[in-house]
Amino acid sequence: xEKYLLSIDQGTTGTKVLLVNRQGLVAAESYxxxxxxxxxxxxxxxxxxxxxxxxxxxxADALLQGQIAPEQVEAVGxxxxxxxxxxxxxxxxxxxxxxxxxxxxxxxxxxxxWRADGEWAQKVAERTGLLIDPYFSATKIRWMMEEVPLVQxxxxxxQAYCSTLDSWLIWQMTGGASYVTDASTAARTLLFHHRxxxxxxxxxxxxxxxxxxxxxxxxxxxxxxxxxxxxxxGIQAPILVSxxxxxxALYGHLCTVPGMSKCTYGxxxxxxxxxxxxxxxxKESGLLTTLVWKREKEHTYALDGxxxxxxxxxxxxxxxxxxxxxxxxLQRWSEHWYDELGRGDAPGSLLFIPALNGIGTPYWNSxxxxxxLGLSQHTDRPLMVKAMLEGIAHxxxxxxxxxxxxxxxxxxxxxxxGGLTQNPYLMQFQADxxxxxxxxxxxxxxxxxxIAFLLGEECGWWTEQELxxxxxxxRRYDPQxxxxxxxRLRDRWKKAVHFLxxxxxxxxxxxx
Numbered sequence: 484x485e486k487y488l489l490s491i492d493q494g495t496t497g498t499k500v501l502l503v504n505r506q507g508l509v510a511a512e513s514y515x516x517x518x519x520x521x522x523x524x525x526x527x528x529x530x531x532x533x534x535x536x537x538x539x540x541x542x543a544d545a546l547l548q549g550q551i552a553p554e555q556v557e558a559v560g561x562x563x564x565x566x567x568x569x570x571x572x573x574x575x576x577x578x579x580x581x582x583x584x585x586x587x588x589x590x591x592x593x594x595x596x597w598r599a600d601g602e603w604a605q606k607v608a609e610r611t612g613l614l615i616d617p618y619f620s621a622t623k624i625r626w627m628m629e630e631v632p633l634v635q636x637x638x639x640x641x642q643a644y645c646s647t648l649d650s651w652l653i654w655q656m657t658g659g660a661s662y663v664t665d666a667s668t669a670a671r672t673l674l675f676h677h678r679x680x681x682x683x684x685x686x687x688x689x690x691x692x693x694x695x696x697x698x699x700x701x702x703x704x705x706x707x708x709x710x711x712x713x714x715x716x717g718i719q720a721p722i723l724v725s726x727x728x729x730x731x732a733l734y735g736h737l738c739t740v741p742g743m744s745k746c747t748y749g750x751x752x753x754x755x756x757x758x759x760x761x762x763x764x765x766k767e768s769g770l771l772t773t774l775v776w777k778r779e780k781e782h783t784y785a786l787d788g789x790x791x792x793x794x795x796x797x798x799x800x801x802x803x804x805x806x807x808x809x810x811x812x813l814q815r816w817s818e819h820w821y822d823e824l825g826r827g828d829a830p831g832s833l834l835f836i837p838a839l840n841g842i843g844t845p846y847w848n849s850x851x852x853x854x855x856l857g858l859s860q861h862t863d864r865p866l867m868v869k870a871m872l873e874g875i876a877h878x879x880x881x882x883x884x885x886x887x888x889x890x891x892x893x894x895x896x897x898x899x900x901g902g903l904t905q906n907p908y909l910m911q912f913q914a915d916x917x918x919x920x921x922x923x924x925x926x927x928x929x930x931x932x933x934i935a936f937l938l939g940e941e942c943g944w945w946t947e948q949e950l951x952x953x954x955x956x957x958r959r960y961d962p963q964x965x966x967x968x969x970x971r972l973r974d975r976w977k978k979a980v981h982f983l984x985x986x987x988x989x990x991x992x993x994x995x
Contacts, residue, residue: 511549769845
């Protein structure tokens with residue numbers, strides 16, 4: 484009987500499910516989209532029960548499409564959203580409130596108070612590798628503790644669990660038998676001492692979060708329990724991998740050697756550089772250091788840069804501003820602009836800074852808001868869209884240039900994934916701004932395949948060296964822009980960002 488690996492990527496907008504055979508080929512797949520909820524400006528929520536239903540629907544659909552029986556599943560792996568967090572009833576698994584999504588800014592004031600309290604900003608950075616920001620789970624947890632009566636009631640009854648989505652989903656998959664997370668996910672909460680490999684007692688005490696609410700932290704590759712066939716589509720198999728989606732994408736690109744880098748162009752952009760087993764000092768750089776995977780006792784770290792708005796900015800341009808009708812129109816314009824770059828034409832003078840919900844790495848200013856600079860009577864819809872794509876590329880360049888300065892090493896190649904990598908103008912302009920080749924892999928499901936790669940290694944189906952030999956580039960963009968032009972574009976961009984930060988009244992622009 485042929486066996487398959489079940490790889491699940493539970494992401495911000497939907498759930499991707501793959502069944503992968505011993506040859507590393509996708510035998511069946513499914514994608515299930517879930518609803519985004521925006522109860523107030525800057526607030527983002529998910530309904531956990533809806534996500535669980537979509538996971539089940541995706542698994543059932545993939546089994547059906549591949550005509551694969553549940554007993555043919557050898558092992559299960561899961562990628563998760565990272566910082567998205569919820570409280571739930573420890574007795575029955577019922578969510579006590581919607582999941583608060585990583586991009587939600589409702590806990591801004593809690594983060595501000597914490598940052599301003601003595602030396603906490605420095606202590607948190609040293610222990611967690613992160614900055615105090617609403618992006619991470621801790622302030623979202625504290626917000627629910629302060630504002631949600633049902634959470635307060637279950638805490639008093641000592642019947643509250645609090646976790647990122649992976650732990651809740653694994654609890655569901657195992658029929659309530661496992662309450663666990665992995666080290667890469669714990670490292671995104673602001674509650675985890677990444678060098679010691681455990682929840683930080685002093686941070687928990689300061690925020691009044693009880694360790695008994697939190698899941699047990701395990702290595703990224705190992706044992707997370709066994710799925711319950713009554714709960715999980717008839718499947719009874721070990722869960723051997725659990726990991727945050729961006730580290731999973733880093734592994735999907737096989738960026739396993741220090742210095743190798745990837746960027747995912749999704750709702751936001753997520754830039755990672757593998758820095759090996761020892762996190763470098765990044766004080767005052769605005770960069771984050773995050774644990775990307777733990778295998779047995781070995782920790783692997785990456786520098787992490789976040790751009791909050793990328794695909795969401797392009798979607799905003801279509802839905803709210805009506806700048807283009809559909810993705811086909813955007814692609815036609817982009818092919819034309821790509822051809823212009825090939826003839827040596829320089830980008831235009833219009834700038835767009837995609838800070839629609841704050842600006843992340845390396846500036847970390849939650850009060851900043853996006854803006855166009857250089858509008859004139861000649862500005863039309865295509866020029867505005869072009870400036871939006873260029874703004875995304877500039878923000879990615881901000882992050883990687885900062886990383887290069889932090890480690891004192893030039894990146895040689897950038898590997899990329901995500902929906903926006905299908906846009907040729909964005910990819911070429913990205914290569915031009917960074918002055919390095921940008922490679923889009925032939926395989927387009929990097930996150931979920933990263934989980935499958937780790938699963939297959941753990942099951943003895945292949946080695947990392949064999950995977951490296953199979954890796955194929957789908958499209959490569961080599962830099963074409965003159966160095967003097969590149970410098971002029973970047974200098975102008977830096978002035979625009981400086982102006983934006985000055986305009987962010989009442990904000991702290993020195994958090995990095």
